[in-house]
Amino acid sequence: MKAVGINGYGTIGKRVADAVAAQDDMKIAGVTKRTPNFEAKRAVELGYDIYMSAPDRENLFEEAEIPVKGTIDELYDKIDIMVDCTPGGVGAKNKEIYEKMGVKGIFQGGEKHDQIGKSFNSFSNFNDALGADYVRVVSCNTTGLCRTLNPIKELGGIKKVRAVMVRRGADPGQVKKGPINSIVPNPPTVPSHHGPDVQTVMYGLNITTMAILVPTTLMHQHNLMVELESDVSIDDVVETFEKTPRVILVDASRGLGSTAEIMEYAKDLGRPRGDLFEIAVWRESLNIVDNELYYMQAIHQESDVVPENVDAIRAMLEMETNSEKSIARTNKNIGIIG
Ligand code: NAD
Numbered sequence: 227m228k229a230v231g232i233n234g235y236g237t238i239g240k241r242v243a244d245a246v247a248a249q250d251d252m253k254i255a256g257v258t259k260r261t262p263n264f265e266a267k268r269a270v271e272l273g274y275d276i277y278m279s280a281p282d283r284e285n286l287f288e289e290a291e292i293p294v295k296g297t298i299d300e301l302y303d304k305i306d307i308m309v310d311c312t313p314g315g316v317g318a319k320n321k322e323i324y325e326k327m328g329v330k331g332i333f334q335g336g337e338k339h340d341q342i343g344k345s346f347n348s349f350s351n352f353n354d355a356l357g358a359d360y361v362r363v364v365s366c367n368t369t370g371l372c373r374t375l376n377p378i379k380e381l382g383g384i385k386k387v388r389a390v391m392v393r394r395g396a397d398p399g400q401v402k403k404g405p406i407n408s409i410v411p412n413p414p415t416v417p418s419h420h421g422p423d424v425q426t427v428m429y430g431l432n433i434t435t436m437a438i439l440v441p442t443t444l445m446h447q448h449n450l451m452v453e454l455e456s457d458v459s460i461d462d463v464v465e466t467f468e469k470t471p472r473v474i475l476v477d478a479s480r481g482l483g484s485t486a487e488i489m490e491y492a493k494d495l496g497r498p499r500g501d502l503f504e505i506a507v508w509r510e511s512l513n514i515v516d517n518e519l520y521y522m523q524a525i526h527q528e529s530d531v532v533p534e535n536v537d538a539i540r541a542m543l544e545m546e547t548n549s550e551k552s553i554a555r556t557n558k559n560i561g562i563i564g
Pocket residue numbers: 233234235236237238239258259260261279311312313314315316334335336337365366397527528531
């Protein structure tokens with residue numbers, strides 16, 4: 227059993243912790259908290275040991291009657307790897323500490339590729355993370371793009387990708403972010419950073435992206451145009467997506483015509499927190515015109531990167547050298563259907 231630490235127990239961190247705990251070859255040795263909030267209380271109830279990332283705040287934990295095991299410095303000795311889920315920009319600073327402590331680290335999409343040195347997606351470049359010390363799991367949007375572009379590349383070869391991303395303004399629990407009544411080109415420049423981010427794991431892919439922010443919290447929505455190198459049919463694409471793990475086809479005609487209904491479906495599946503780890507592609511959106519494939523997809527930003535973090539742990543600790551086996555094992559243990 228490999229021991230995993232989680233530094234930053236927020237939206238992503240708490241989900242990665244539960245996904246790691248659900249595996250049969252790794253366990254959570256501890257999670258860090260800065261603030262003794264409801265998430266800290268819940269972590270204790272779930273059986274996770276809490277280590278303080280800001281030890282000068284110990285009195286706050288005492289006042290809140292939330293037991294702590296120690297400080298983050300005491301956690302390093304107990305782990306084989308740290309999954310850093312701190313806010314964007316903090317992770318790159320933490321990397322220097324992990325290096326000093328001799329601990330491997332996984333970072334999230336809020337960090338810059340260059341500062342971590344290697345980016346990761348289970349379907350794009352699993353082998354490049356084998357034995358690696360520091361790896362960044364690409365962002366939720368980039369993970370969504372890679373999940374569907376990889377199988378299409380294998381099916382028909384890709385000449386060129388153009389994608390427009392409609393991004394959620396905030397996560398559901400965020401009360402201080404927006405917009406609440408506006409459509410915001412974000413970034414207002416073209417290309418957005420998402421295309422270059424895809425290229426950090428799908429090397430040499432010709433892709434240009436644009437993105438806007440809208441007042442919704444539920445999911446991101448992507449619109450893709452993919453010029454193919456060879457003749458493929460819509461049936462070929464359907465068959466490919468049907469057999470691609472972590473991708474599901476959804477039918478607008480069956481009541482899944484919006485991100486709201488897809489999130490409702492995830493709740494009906496009994497997923498913890500109503501998460502949807504899979505990328506949902508609208509079947510009706512699939513079309514091919516002059517060898518160019520069009521489709522639309524929805525991404526649950528709070529959870530799609532979670533299984534990738536588990537696979538990254540396996541690759542970096544060389545617990546599994548075969549990406550398909552790791553993906554299947556992760557999926558089985560967290561109940562992924564697609
Ligand atoms: P979050 O704000 O929900 O959680 C971050 C946690 O880290 C909080 O519990 C916070 O208290 C803690 N923290 C803050 N500073 C810390 C420090 N110095 N040391 C230790 N802990 C600290 O953030 P999040 O949404 O989970 O994002 C984490 C990372 O994941 C970011 O890089 C983000 O870009 C990336 N990401 C977020 C999403 C998403 O939709 N939320 C999706 C994919 C990737």
